[in-house]
Amino acid sequence: MIEFHEVSKRYDGGNEALAGLSFTAERGEMLFVTGPSGAGKSTLLKLLALIERPSRGQIIVNGRNLGGLRRRQIPHYRRQVGVIFQDHKLLLERSVFDNVALPLVIGGVPRNEIPRRVGAALELVGLLHKERALPIQLSTGEQQRVGIARAVISRPPILIADEPTGNLDPELSYEVMRLFQRLNQVGITVLVASHDHNLIRRLGQRFISLRAGRLVPPELAGGAYAGT
Amino acid sequence: MIEFHEVSKRYDGGNEALAGLSFTAERGEMLFVTGPSGAGKSTLLKLLALIERPSRGQIIVNGRNLGGLRRRQIPHYRRQVGVIFQDHKLLLERSVFDNVALPLVIGGVPRNEIPRRVGAALELVGLLHKERALPIQLSTGEQQRVGIARAVISRPPILIADEPTGNLDPELSYEVMRLFQRLNQVGITVLVASHDHNLIRRLGQRFISLRAGRLVPPELAGGAYAGT
Amino acid sequence: MPARDSGAQVSRRTLGQRFSAYLAHHRQTLFDGLQQLGRQPLATFMTVAVIGIALALPAGALVLVNNARGLSAGWQGTARISLFLKNGLSDGTVQQLADSVRAHSGVAAVQVISAEQALVDFQRRSGFNDTLSLLGSNPLPAVLVVQPTAAYTAPAAAQQLAQSFGALPQVDQVRMDVQWLKRLQAILALLHRGVLIVAVLLAIAVVLIVGNTIRLEIENRRAEIEVSKLLGATDRFVRRPFLYHGAWYGLAGGVLAWILVLIGLALMGGPVDQLVGLYGSHFSLSGLGASGVLGLLAGGIVLGWLGSWLAVARHLRAIEPT
């Protein structure tokens, strides 16, 4: 479903955030990406969401080379990928309801269908009672969960999440990860960047580990975790 | 140094974020605040930074009742409290250097002193090489560390940090906490909100635990952590 | 991802359903724009006021120029041609001549001043009562005062008309009062030039103001645009609310401009009446008229829409997260 072939990303500033990265995530797989701060996890996800373009290498999603997409095709591609951003990216002047409904509005879903689906998505993250609140009236963890509801509401075939539990307590983090597992079980391909080694170990999912933009061999990565 | 007496905070929306909270942090103490998402941790710190006012109860900082501060006195009070925000609150159009220097500029520190002190603060968080970068050119963890450098640069007698390691990997988190411990050892009173029970346990610091705006007795809180 | 149950959701919808959702979004955006203006009444008023003022000035200037045209048409009376006839013509011959002059296509009216009447006038105006009564005969000739039609009021045309009458055998001398006409036309040319400069400046100003407002609004809503694009919104989807917003601004500015022009006309009424009174002509200021009002409102909407378009086009790409 997702293939990275020797992908490098050098930012204008001169940083090589990714250096010749190759990996594959199968259709319907759930894959974690770990690594220290600045390792390139967010960069990897940004390339997938077409927020950035690779400097070198190729990214194939669902058999399609992202480098070959024309500008006009990008919106449609993006609707196929649900993204949970590390900084939430909620609209501060819109209610929780409106934020979660946005992908449906953009996708042209009939209006009468929207409330039911938004309700279901908020239910999933336990925030149905905050439907009318504005994002600033929420705690950071609640904001993060609204972001999760928004990413899953249009049931995209691919879900990518950048540190979705950074502001959640361990119990809630576990629940959110279980939610991702359930979505994964109905066939959605899930890619999650996370620092939470304990949690990843507990879930028993496959993970890849980055350091300074390169893949760390699993043996070494595993060793590093044992120490924390 | 910091005393909460029966402090309640009810937001306009109708949420009671804090409900009759009382606790004390001694001068020179380092205290953690834990609790699940939405428990009221950020609200507690916001009351201390005078970002919000309590609905009921009194907050005494360094022998001074915050309720008695007049509008004109607030800026001076704020300069005595270094705050690390959960959402960084960096200025996106200013370089890392300018962001970290801001408290010094506001405090009227002579210009020729500024570069040396900014350098020292960035060194502390390992980001001296990113001095010229803009915040968006940093990874989230790097942004969080810039926020830490900004909070400590003016050497305030009180330091409060809201989830300062939410986006950091375990190793870096530990280093940051060790930095707080060092600052604490030179006499700064430190208050940290965090979910990271493992880390808190490892550091062996005192902590209080919130749930729905109330203090959880230490025995119960300890039990809850054991399960994760 | 054709066969997958969850992903095909969006594209599986029928065309009809999608089109009605599209229309619903249009409708909602239209009224959202209005609501948004209402949410910050002071800020909205400030922007609308600036646009209104900028629209009112060229509209007002247009009204004034139109009125000045009407006024100068009312002043045609000044462009008289006086035909001094030869001495000693009988009253009948004079009347006959007057009729033939009146038949000329360039002539609107002819007034006959007989020799006797001329003498009385001259005595009254010069005060030479005694002197002239010493004269045995009336030394003054009869005069035909010719009023050219509108088409012959311009100095050149009037001159030509005068020449043709000067060639008549009964006519001794021709005099024409073109001085005042030249002055008036010079003043009007001056005003016209001034109004043109002002109108050009203000048309630029309107586009700039709307563009500027929308530009800053885009900056303000940068996050919204960015997030929408990240969630797969097309450029058109993102652009739509701004265009409606600009159009609303323009419409509101147009309405305000209309009101300002009405107030301005009311204030100008006094001095105009005074001026017109001096010329004894029948004239009252005319307003924008129905087509003018419609034009003003439509112009406001179009300029607002245009300003938004320019601002959005320039900034949509800049915000592009890619």
Next chain:
Amino acid sequence: MPARDSGAQVSRRTLGQRFSAYLAHHRQTLFDGLQQLGRQPLATFMTVAVIGIALALPAGALVLVNNARGLSAGWQGTARISLFLKNGLSDGTVQQLADSVRAHSGVAAVQVISAEQALVDFQRRSGFNDTLSLLGSNPLPAVLVVQPTAAYTAPAAAQQLAQSFGALPQVDQVRMDVQWLKRLQAILALLHRGVLIVAVLLAIAVVLIVGNTIRLEIENRRAEIEVSKLLGATDRFVRRPFLYHGAWYGLAGGVLAWILVLIGLALMGGPVDQLVGLYGSHFSLSGLGASGVLGLLAGGIVLGWLGSWLAVARHLRAIEPT
């Protein structure tokens, strides 16, 4: 926290050090403002252009009104008073009378038209050559053409002057050409009223435009204001950059307005020359003058500063995180 080593840092600094840091911040803010304008040249130009246009129009109108005053002073020649003297006065008596009239404080100049000259004029103008030569004696009187000083040009004052001359024993009749003067003054009153309306509207517009721009800028820099306040910045510290910013906008707008007025004057030159030529007076358009330019620039700065102040005052509290 008086005794603590780390916290007392800020307050322990000497007053002199703090003051020089304060001045340095002022200086830096001033040039930061300029730099910021330079960083977004197009956006800055749009705002400056709008302010410039809004300032140029009242400034240009002022120049025109001033020129109109000068022009109408040049047209004083039209406000002549003709004194028709009694018949049979000797040339010496006429000259004596002319001297005494000339001595009046309200009189700028006196032209003597002797009876002989009057006859020649009359013959030339009326074409009654033959008729008048039949008369044995000259029936026409000598005329004194009196040019009042500027102070006596107004219709009422000129009328009064005419009456006092009419009382002289040698004067038979007094005639005054006030019609044209009344017309001119009515036109000027009209223009004046129009210019006033425009000027008031545009002064409002300038404050609104600057206020609006700064308001939107504040919205844009909301995060910066909020963060600064959270880090202990005083209101004055936060306000300062906006005030400098507004002042820079105003100054730049003033400079642009100056240029626009110069261009406008150049464009108006042609029609004005034509108009002036018709009256045979010596007159050329005068510009803003040094004090006018200074006033325009200072006005721009003050209005820009004022607009910023209003916008900042209104919004600083709203952004207050408390």
